[in-house]
Amino acid sequence: MATTADIIITNGRVLTMDGAAPRADAVALAGNHILAVGPRSEIDALMGPTTTVIDAKGGTVMPGFNEAHMHIFPGSVSLRQLNLHGIQGFEPLKAAILDYAEKNPDEPLLMGFSADYSIISLTEPCTRHHLDAILPDRPFMMFAPDHHTAWANTAALKKAGILEGKDVGIGNEIVMGPDGLANGELREGNAFGPVSALASTGGREELGMVTGMDPKNVTPEQFALDRAILKSGLDYCASWGVTSIHNFDGNHYQLRLMRDLEMAGELTCRIRIPFHMKNFMPLSDLDKAAEWKKEFATDMLRGDFVKVFMDGVLDSQTAYMLDGYGDRPGYTYEPLFTPEAFDAIAVKADALGLQVAVHAIGSAAIRQTIDGYEAALKANGKQDNRHRIEHIEIIHPDDIPRFAELGIVASMQPVHYPGGTCFPAEPTTAKIGEDRWDYAYAWRTMKESGAPVVFASDWPVSPVSPFQCIQDALTRKPWKEGLKDQRFSLMEALEAYTAIGAWVEFMEDRKGMLKPGYLADVVILTRDIEAVAPEDIMDTVRPAVTICDGRVTFQA
The missing domain is CATH 2.30.40.10 (Urease, subunit C, domain 1)
Structure with a gap:
């Protein structure tokens, strides 16, 4: 040395x-x-x-900082889009959209992000009619902060061929209006994917999220555009002190783009990209994930884990819940995988030595995921694959100790807490239900139960700034008196953003510490x-x- x-x-x-x-x-x-x-x-x-x-x-x-959950391509694209964070009411929304449209005269699809579910008002949901009143003649779509819901105007719906609705598969929905036409609200990727495809990027940034598939027939010009977009996003992450990224959507195309940057010495953050296992894929596709793990295995770039969506989100009521919603008792929604299908994925991936990371927000989705990891343990014996559950926004108390028992990682985002620095408390708290508030966004509870807790931003769902996430972890205010204090200390929060993140990706022997x-x-x-x-x-x-x-x- x-x-x-x-x-x-x-x-x-x-x-x-x-x-x-x-x-x-x-x-x-x-x-x-x-x-x-x-x-x-x-x-x-x-x-x-x-x-x-x-x-x-x-x-x-x-x-x-080891950013343990983000979406690099959508995040990178968002740097060129209209940021609607903090915009409330029709007139401010109108002013923001018209200003953005004027500055982007040639964009085939104008796109906004971080539009609050109550952007029009708490009592009036946004529809295509609101957006038509602002911008009737150019396609426009805006995403909710969670990227699980979008709202499009009539021009966008018509051009995408979904104004009259379409079958978009289980867990996805084109919400229809009383006039028999789409009302503009699009729930989950299969619903808003046809609109995203209208953009100058061709919707390629959504492919890793929506289908897990590679884009077809990418021209050299498109490859160069995507590479430049990703480079700007990686540089932006570096400007926030981020040196490692666990990406949470992925396809082979993204890995190839990253390898091109790596070979040119332009990769400014270490990154791992998952194989995104969807519910229409045969189990044998996991063999591809095992091949990616061998193909991309440097300290800068790895394709070494499997991502699964088990449910949606609370605000659009697409999270899979055990006992219904606080404002809609008895309505539980449905998981994207049957228990049998997910058990089979968990067992096979575990046997292949692949870490599995599951987006599970509702209490029923979390339980079904834990059950799958338990099935893998029974089938394969004790492996050290450090399987993860992402978000864990509302958990049943019976399932909390199972994390430590089964060695499951709790991957959580303090900045998502409703009532913190990023998102309003309503309407999410009503959807959870007051009787379950103690088990919502329960970072401290999870840590005290013995679960490894890792922090991240989920950019572009929320800002990539680790400092905002750390502040929310340190300053969280309870929704009512008598709830458990879920705050972390500063050193706990910094550890959850560095050393624990490195451990979660099996790199604790070479990063996450100054040593x-x-x-x-x-x-x-x-x-x-x-x-x-x-x-x-x-x-x-x-x-x-x-x-x-x-x-x-x-x-x-």
């Missing part, structure tokens, strides 16, 4: 996330590895004639995060420098 450092970081508050040596004065990097972590005198001795010294100016120095020999993934913050009031973190703390694989990927 080198005896002189390429980069030395001094004058910082070093948080290593290594329990054996949690703090230090300075860090030395050589090539793409950490050379030393320790006292200033020891690190200064590693300085050579070409060493770059970075002054952290009293800011926190820590492992790069000699580990990969050189470091973020230097503009402030000492420990000295910032929890309620000020998201507005005042930023990355000053991000380093991934020993290369500076962002400098403020």
Whole structure:
């Protein structure tokens, strides 16, 4: 190993996330590895004639953020779309859409994202008629923050061929109006996919989400456009201190794009992309996932796990619930897989040595997923595949201890909490039902039960900023008195964003900590995060420098 450092970081508050040596004065990097972590005198001795010294100016120095659940292609595309976060009411929506339309005269489909379910009002759901009153002559569609619901105007519905409805399969719905035509609300990917396909990207960013399939006949021009879009998204993530990404939609096409960036030295974050197993796929398709794991297996790029959607979301009432909804008792919805079908997937993937990660928001979806993982354990014996459940927004108390018993990872997003910094409490709290509030978004409960809890943003569902997520984890206010305090401490939240994320992807032996020999993934913050009031973190703390694989990927 080198005896002189390429980069030395001094004058910082070093948080290593290594329990054996949690703090230090300075860090030395050589090539793409950490050379030393320790006292200033020891690190200064590693300085050579070409060493770059970075002054952290009293800011926190820590492992790069490990973003454990996001959607890189839709997120990257969203940087070019209309952001409707915080817009409320018809007139502000009209002003935002018209301004965006004027600035994008040639876009075949104008698209917005982060449109709240109550963007028109709490009592009046959005329909195509609202959007037609704003923009009658150009196709327009906007996504809800969760990307499980979209609303389109008549021009978009007509051009996509779904104004008169269409069979879009189990768990998806083109909501019909009293006039016998689509009312503009589109639930889940098969419903809004035909509209997405009208965009200049051809809807390719949705393919990993909706079908898991590769786009057909991609031209060199389209490949170059998609590559450029992804590069801008990866650079944006690096600007937030992110050095590792667990992506949550995927196809072979995305892996090929990422490999192209990797070979050119332009991959600014490490990324793992899943095989997306859909309910129409034969079980034998999991053999492809095992091949991807062999084909893409570098420290920068891996295709090494399986993603499954078990249900939808609470706000559109497509989450699969045990006891119905608080505002609709008896209505449980339905899972996207039968128990038998999911058990078979879990058993086979587990036998192939593949980690499985399941989107499960409702209590019944979570239980069915746990049952599948239990079936895999019974069939294959104890493996170390660290299977995951994503979101876990409302869980039955009987299922909480099963996470620790079966070794299941709880992948959760504090920024999703209704009433936090990102989303309003209503109408979600009413849909959950007051009697179940103690088991909703229960991060602390899960952690205390012994489950490994990992944090992420779910970008572009919510902003990619780790600082917003951390602030929500530290400052959560209960919906009523007497509910359990679900807050994390700062160090717990930082660990859930670094070391635990690395463990979840089987890389705890080489990243997630600042430790000699580990990969050189470091973020230097503009402030000492420990000295910032929890309620000020998201507005005042930023990355000053991000380093991934020993290369500076962002400098403020």
